[in-house]
Amino acid sequence: LAPRLRTAFATTPIAVRYGGHFDQTDSDLVLTTVHQLLRFHRAFDLIVVDEVDAFPMAGTPMLHRAVQGARRGPVVYLTATPDRPLKAAMRKGLMVSRLFRRFHGHPLPVPAIxxxxxxxxxxxxxxxxxxxxxxxxxxxxxxxxxxxxxxxAPQIAALVQRNGLRVAGVASTDRLRAEKIKAFRQRQIQVLVTTTILERGVTVPKCAVGVVAAADRAFTASALVQIAGRAGRAADSADDPVVFFTDRYTLALLAAKRQIVMMNGR
Incomplete structure (x- = not known):
């Protein structure tokens, strides 16, 4: 996120903090993991927490307390797939703003099954x-x-590579995953075979998305929505294709597609 923020806030120094890395820049804008907020007390006039429904925020009350302890102003939670606790908070009066369009104004790609x-x-x-x-x-x-x-991941990558394409496979256990993802962003790799480790946070212009064995339990409805969201992120390729390849229909598949269609209809 740091390069994207530096582009958006070109005149503002940005400090980046995460495990093992601490920028010493004196900045009004800090990009950090939630764990680093344990080091702050009433330090921020605004805190924005992205992907609040995902690991490690989900199911970790300590990190929610860290956010509250570091704030001295409002907190904004961002998610495309609110979980049950967040939905319960919304029903109890948590203020909600719904954004059903990306910055380029085009609808979300609807997955084909x-x-x-x-x-x-x-x-x-x-x-x-x-x-x-x-x-x-x-x-x-x-x-x-x-x-x-x-x-x-490596098995499917090898099968695809036989067709003369530049392919790599990544998973959470891959020590070279950062290098492979960087090469994919730079288009040195044409096809990246991955687990749900990349269901969030990856932005690559002109990128098609396919899900193999989409009926597997690893692909929950929220995961499928997030995965589909990797496509169509650039204004000049908002219609990037998304396909769920499956041997059967599941409630998760249908719910994910229904949610995307619903968001486009708002």
Whole structure:
């Protein structure tokens, strides 16, 4: 986020703080992990917490207390997929502003659901998925391909790579994941096969998104909404395709698509 904030606030010094890294810049704008707020007491006139429903904020009361302890003004929580505690707080009177459009004003890409046979996964990838990946890369787009299991990432990456594409696989256990993600952002890699580790926070212009075995329990409705949100983030490619490849329909799949359609209708 630091490069994007520095672009948006070009004349404002920005301090960045996270585990093992502490900018000493005296700044009115601080970009930090929530854990670092434990070091502050009534220090900030405004605190904005992004992805409040995700790890580590979700289910960690200590971090919520850290936010309250560091504030001396309002707190703004941001999320596309509010969890049950946040919804309960909303029902009790928590003020809510709903933003149903991105900065470019285009609707969110609505995922297509494609049914197919997955009996040979992960040793063999259905030809329809391979063709889809090749087709989207041919349009000049990058491609994020999500898989439900860590062990699948390198296997699926190897299968896609056989088609002459520049491919890498990443997961939470990959020590080189930062380097691979950077290479993907710089378009040195055309296809990045990943687990839900990249369901949030990744912004790549002109990026198609596919989910393999989308009916797997790893892909909750909120995860699928977040994953679909990796597409269409640039004004000149707001119609990036999103496809959920699945062998059956699930409530999570239908709920995710319904939520995206609902947001577009507001």
């Amino acid at each position: 494609r049914l197919m046979n997955f009996k040979k996964l992960p040793s063999q990838l259905p030809p329809a998925i391979v063709k889809w990946v090749r087709d989207v890369v041919a349009t000049g787009r990058s491609c994020l391909l999500f898989v439900p299991k860590i062990s699948w």
